[in-house]
Amino acid sequence: MHKRKIVVCDHLHKKAEEILAKEQDIEYVNAADVPKGGPLYEKIKDADVIITRSSTPVDKELLEHAKNLKAIVRAGVGVDNVDMEECSRRGIIVMNVPTANTIAAVELTFAHMLSCMRAFPYAHNQLKLERIWKREAWIGNELKGKKLGIIGFGNIGSRVGKRALAFEMEVITYDPYISPEKATNLGVKYTTDFNDILACDIITIHTPKTKETINMIDREEIAKMKDGVILINCARGGLYNEDALYEGLKSGKIKFAGIDVFAKEPATDNKLLELDNVTVTPHLGANTEESQEKIAIGAATQALEAARGISYPNALNLPIKEDEMPPFVKPYLELTQKMGFLAAQVNKGAYKSIKVIAEGEIGEYIKSLITFAVVGVLKESLGETINYVNAEFVAKERGIEILSKKNPETSGYKNKVTVKLTTDRDIIEISGTIFEENVQRIVDINHFALDVEPKGKMILFKNTDVPGVIGEVGMILAKHNINIADFRLGRDNHGLALAVIIVDDDVSKDVLKELADLKACLSVSYAIL
Numbered sequence: 001m002h003k004r005k006i007v008v009c010d011h012l013h014k015k016a017e018e019i020l021a022k023e024q025d026i027e028y029v030n031a032a033d034v035p036k037g038g039p040l041y042e043k044i045k046d047a048d049v050i051i052t053r054s055s056t057p058v059d060k061e062l063l064e065h066a067k068n069l070k071a072i073v074r075a076g077v078g079v080d081n082v083d084m085e086e087c088s089r090r091g092i093i094v095m096n097v098p099t100a101n102t103i104a105a106v107e108l109t110f111a112h113m114l115s116c117m118r119a120f121p122y123a124h125n126q127l128k129l130e131r132i133w134k135r136e137a138w139i140g141n142e143l144k145g146k147k148l149g150i151i152g153f154g155n156i157g158s159r160v161g162k163r164a165l166a167f168e169m170e171v172i173t174y175d176p177y178i179s180p181e182k183a184t185n186l187g188v189k190y191t192t193d194f195n196d197i198l199a200c201d202i203i204t205i206h207t208p209k210t211k212e213t214i215n216m217i218d219r220e221e222i223a224k225m226k227d228g229v230i231l232i233n234c235a236r237g238g239l240y241n242e243d244a245l246y247e248g249l250k251s252g253k254i255k256f257a258g259i260d261v262f263a264k265e266p267a268t269d270n271k272l273l274e275l276d277n278v279t280v281t282p283h284l285g286a287n288t289e290e291s292q293e294k295i296a297i298g299a300a301t302q303a304l305e306a307a308r309g310i311s312y313p314n315a316l317n318l319p320i321k322e323d324e325m326p327p328f329v330k331p332y333l334e335l336t337q338k339m340g341f342l343a344a345q346v347n348k349g350a351y352k353s354i355k356v357i358a359e360g361e362i363g364e365y366i367k368s369l370i371t372f373a374v375v376g377v378l379k380e381s382l383g384e385t386i387n388y389v390n391a392e393f394v395a396k397e398r399g400i401e402i403l404s405k406k407n408p409e410t411s412g413y414k415n416k417v418t419v420k421l422t423t424d425r426d427i428i429e430i431s432g433t434i435f436e437e438n439v440q441r442i443v444d445i446n447h448f449a450l451d452v453e454p455k456g457k458m459i460l461f462k463n464t465d466v467p468g469v470i471g472e473v474g475m476i477l478a479k480h481n482i483n484i485a486d487f488r489l490g491r492d493n494h495g496l497a498l499a500v501i502i503v504d505d506d507v508s509k510d511v512l513k514e515l516a517d518l519k520a521c522l523s524v525s526y527a528i529l
């Protein structure tokens with residue numbers, strides 16, 4: 001039996017191994033202790049799926065060594081260690097395991113906040129390491145009554161807000177991507193003015209690391225803050241500019257900072273460590289037994305599903321989210337892919353453009369239809385290496401123009417999709433619709449009206465519409481023991497006809513040649529759907 005290989009690249013809770021190691025169809029490799037770079041590349045060179053945490057940089061170099069990789073499971077939330085664009089270009093699906101570590105990160109945020117308020121680690125060290133009992137040296141402050149500014153009000157930020165209210169703090173949040181009610185319903189003030197956050201006593205950030213959020217707090221922002229402000233970062237290093245943070249802490253403008261994450265990790269030589277008004281932890285936001293167990297179960301289960309090609313839960317770079325679409329859309333997507341595949345088999349040549357025309361309500365899903373059409377067309381030449389993630393990248397790289405048109409007006413069908421494939425040799429246009437009960441039908445090929453189920457072995461036979469042709473075609477097929485399962489004919493007003501003949505048996509090149517040699521034949525092609 002061919003086994004699919006799953007490699008775990010970082011330390012996970014033992015539950016992951018319990019789930020993965022017992023599966024008969026899976027080759028499980030634990031590479032958590034394998035050094036990054038060459039030794040790890042050796043382990044992952046034939047992996048189907050890898051599971052990583054933030055310590056494995058999933059960059060171009062790693063991907064270059066993982067030629068068989070189909071999916072990556074990031075056992076956690078942040079995917080800033082993953083080159084998403086490169087993964088998409090290569091058709092690799094990236095998933096994360098959101099929410100499993102939310103509470104762990106929320107509670108660590110409070111650990112830092114309280115530690116900053118009471119200089120907890122310094123008092124602790126003085127007593128424990130120096131055996132000095134000096135109570136008067138450690139006068140702290142209380143959370144009660146302080147104003148907390150939360151940047152990013154997602155899973156973690158919102159729960160930090162909820163708990164801060166229990167500490168009787170005044171809470172305000174800045175997150176332009178949520179509805180204000182998400183905050184106000186909890187009793188948290190919502191602002192679109194970042195200055196309101198900068199005016200707070202304590203500021204904590206809970207956004208992902210993106211182009212927009214890197215250096216979100218820099219010298220300029222720190223200058224606007226209250227003297228003696230406290231800053232917490234349990235999200236990602238670099239969201240607060242580390243040089244600016246260092247200067248602010250050194251000058252006393254920032255009274256204390258609680259930092260779990262660093263721009264470069266491991267951060268053993270980070271200059272923030274020299275200061276005596278920071279509390280630091282080595283990226284422990286997700287490190288609780290509870291959170292790691294949940295993450296391990298989630299990551300292992302997702303990796304199994306992906307390795308078996310069953311599903312891709314929490315996929316981040318899939319352009320199509322089928323579960324968010326109304327049920328009528330899916331059959332159209334499938335039909336569109338089949339029409340693309342049929343078009344590519346019938347119109348062989350160098351692809352110039354792929355156009356999708358959608359009529360009716362289905363037009364709302366034109367982007368997804370395009371993806372499916374492109375996958376259908378390119379599957380003919382690229383086989384299984386093309387998928388919904390890399391389809392448009394690959395098409396662009398090959399210089400294939402992708403065109404689309406939405407037509408709210410319909411031409412007799414409630415919804416209709418047309419795939420038009422232009423190659424250096426020909427143009428083919430195939431239209432299809434879905435009838436009641438999800439029945440897929442091709443209703444037009446190059447302006448010949450037809451009614452064909454897109455399924456099985458199909459001969460497309462174009463001829464001058466003269467008597468006797470059907471008989472001649474039937475005779476040739478019978479002579480070669482090819483059984484006709486269905487015969488559909490489209491005719492135009494110019495004396496031409498197009499037959500789509502569905503057959504039960506394989507059709508050889510010789511048979512196609514015999515058909516092509518018939519006097520009335522204008523073209524013949526063969527496709528298997």
Ligand SMILES: NC(=O)c1ccc[n+]([C@@H]2O[C@H](COP(=O)([O-])OP(=O)(O)OC[C@H]3O[C@@H](n4cnc5c(N)ncnc54)[C@H](O)[C@@H]3O)[C@@H](O)[C@H]2O)c1
Binds near residue numbers: 261
């Ligand atoms: N220290 C750790 O170990 C640890 C653990 C878990 C998560 N994290 C980090 O915390 C981050 C947040 O996690 P989450 O689960 O709450 O994610 P989430 O996606 O639920 O929330 C992120 C929030 O940030 C907001 N946001 C994005 N860009 C913004 C911007 N420019 N300004 C303001 N808000 C913005 C989003 O709208 C969203 O509401 C993760 O991306 C991860 O990097 C760190």
Ligand SMILES: O=C(O)[C@H](O)COP(=O)(O)O
Binds near residue numbers: 055075077101283
């Ligand atoms: O983004 C996350 O989920 C956290 O930063 C945890 O990262 P880790 O899995 O490397 O601890």
